[in-house]
Amino acid sequence: MTLVLDPLSPALLACLDHAYIDGQWLPVTGSERLPVIDPSRETVVAGLTGATGADLDRAVAAARRAFPAFAATSVAQRIAWLERIEALMQERAEALARMLTLEMGAAISHARAAHVPFAIAHVRAAIDVLAAYPFETLRGTTATVREPIGVCGLITPWNWPLYQITAKVAPALAAGCTIVLKPSELSPLNAIMFAQILHDAGLPAGVFNLVNGTGPEIGGAMASHPDIDMISITGSNRAGVLVAQAAAPTVKRVTQELGGKSPNVLLPDADFETVVASGVMTAFRNVGQSCSAPTRMIVPRDRLAQVEALAIAAVAQIRMGDPLDEGTVLGPIANQAQFNRVQEMIEAGIADGARLICGGLGRLEGLSQGFYARPTVFSGVTADMRIAQEEIFGPVLSIMAYDDVDEAVALANDTVYGLGGHVQSRDLEQARAVARRIRTGQVHINHPAWDAHAPFGGYKRSGNGREYGLPGFEDYLETKAIVGFA
Structure with missing residues (x-):
């Protein structure tokens, strides 16, 4: 596919009725039209077709198939992919900034100075943590091994959209997890550009999947999906509670970054x-x-x-x-x-x-x-x-x-x-x-x-788990003790 370089380019517009699944842009089965509105002019600039549960099932199946091979990749291989992602984000920084201005109203100066560079910094932080991380340690005769948790469902908000995407995607990839991402339907276009960056970086098919849609339709289905091992959500307290409730029957890990009154x-x-x-x-x-x-x-x-x-x-x-x-x-x-x-x-x-x-x-x-x-x-x-x-x-x-x-x-x-x-x-x-x-x-x-390495997350009703740096990376890992190892 032609690279998605510019806001509302023909290539990007062609993706609005598609999900990125198993390394391809595939038409979604839904019919609900979700308008993307320029908040500075109150005009509709694009129309997104919301995905359905069937589309989500395809994405989760792709992530599940890709997980064993991706989990087994070397640290050096994952660093190489992350470095390519970082480089492509740098190359396309201006287009990403302009997209954020268009779809959620960020002042272009702020998009250039904060939204995009901080998003790139999350990728660099994941690289730095991964390069030095001890996945296996020995104490006495017991080895403690840290392994990727599995298929991760990532739900991101509209207010810092690209920044929150990389805060979750980068450490998940670094850990060796595969991903299904649902960005906010209110600011989804930067996520489409980001998906194309990951495609162009050469990630194996199925490692990263993007499904656009509403919270009730896609977010809820992700939370309850039996083949998703972990949910990470950034959003409102109401959304966080609903996700945790939906996730409870499958006993998956749920990390939440929710509201604040700082x-x-x-x-x-x-x-x-x-x-x-x-x-x-x-x-x-x-x-x-x-x-x-x-x-x-x-x-x-x-x-x-x-x-x-x-x-x-x-x-x-x-x-x-x-x-x-x-x-x-x-x-x-x-x-x-x-x-x-x-x-x-x-x-x-x-x-x-x-x-x-x-x-x-x-x-x-x-x-x-x-x-x-x-x-x-x-x-x-x-x-x-x-x-x-x-x-x-x-x-x-x-x-x-x-x-x-x-x-x-x-x-x-x-x-x-x-x-x-x-x-x-x-x-x-x-x-x-x-x-x-x-x-x-x-x-x-x-x-x-x-x-970018300072752990970020909440006490009380602001959530649980941490993002950024080492703690954010470790949220995507399971712990295994091998007793009698030595």
Whole structure:
């Protein structure tokens, strides 16, 4: 097949009615049309045909057939394939970035600087882990052997679509697993481009399979499928619960990266002139559509007025608009349903008595078309308010005040979630002490650089299992003890 190089190229459009199964693009048996909408213009740019359970069965059968041979490949062989995938992603980075802008509204600058390079970094991290991993260790006379778990069903979301695909596919391939991927039906086109990259990298037929469709139709069938050994899902809590319930009768492994309501604790000695602006931008990165976005800024009560003024000033510097404009910082919300959710939660904040200090309801001024939510900051937010407890997934920040550090930590931990967290302080030892007390799977101190090897996952209702780096790789392995080996 002609390489899929450009968004909406004839070759890509030809794949919209197909699944990638056993090394081929095969027509799906479904008839449901799933529109792909450009959120900046609210126009349908493509139509996808949803697959059916029969299509999924074909993909799972292909992955099952391919598993024994692929599991037996050498580390060197798998590294060679991953390096080829990495190189092809680098070659096609601009096309991938433009596709993400088209189908989910990421500002082109952000797609180029984060979405695509971070996705590539997951492939490189898998290579690095694989190259040094001891698959067999000996203690006394017992050998402990780590082996690929089998056929993996991977379910990925619409908000960081390519990034989440490689966070799952790369370590699964590195471990020697075979794969059936179901990306979000709301942003599926980058997944088609990625499937073509894996095809062009020369992966053996059946090792990677792509089936597009809805969560209820395909995701649920994957979770309950008796020939899938593991499910890894990134998505909402509701979807994670449904997948776990469907998977239970087959006792397969289920790893989940779900919702978050992450705190950003500003300690009294922090450089407020710097960290407030950074905190606003981190919360609003990807238009706030990140499960680990630090959308609760927890600040000393005696600095509240200063923080409010600095937050308002930071929002005023954000340029929103056409995501293809090189100067745009934030584009639109990715879809109509999520735009409506953001509006609902802004209404809830007002109704609960939080003080709206900037932004608010409705579309961004001057933009009558596109899902452009206004960057919004509330202050005077208390822990009993919906905006302090529920994941919003949009550019909405809640400022909460504390009187002492113990209260700050209590506020940080006072949600059902435990995915991410941030601490700001000039005193690194003090920041470390607070970070240790925050019950989340990842904590950032003083806005560090992103690390593809840092384990990512949740406490509490934010999920189980870990992605990225060594722990993410090991989630795709089984453990075998051979007693009397030596």
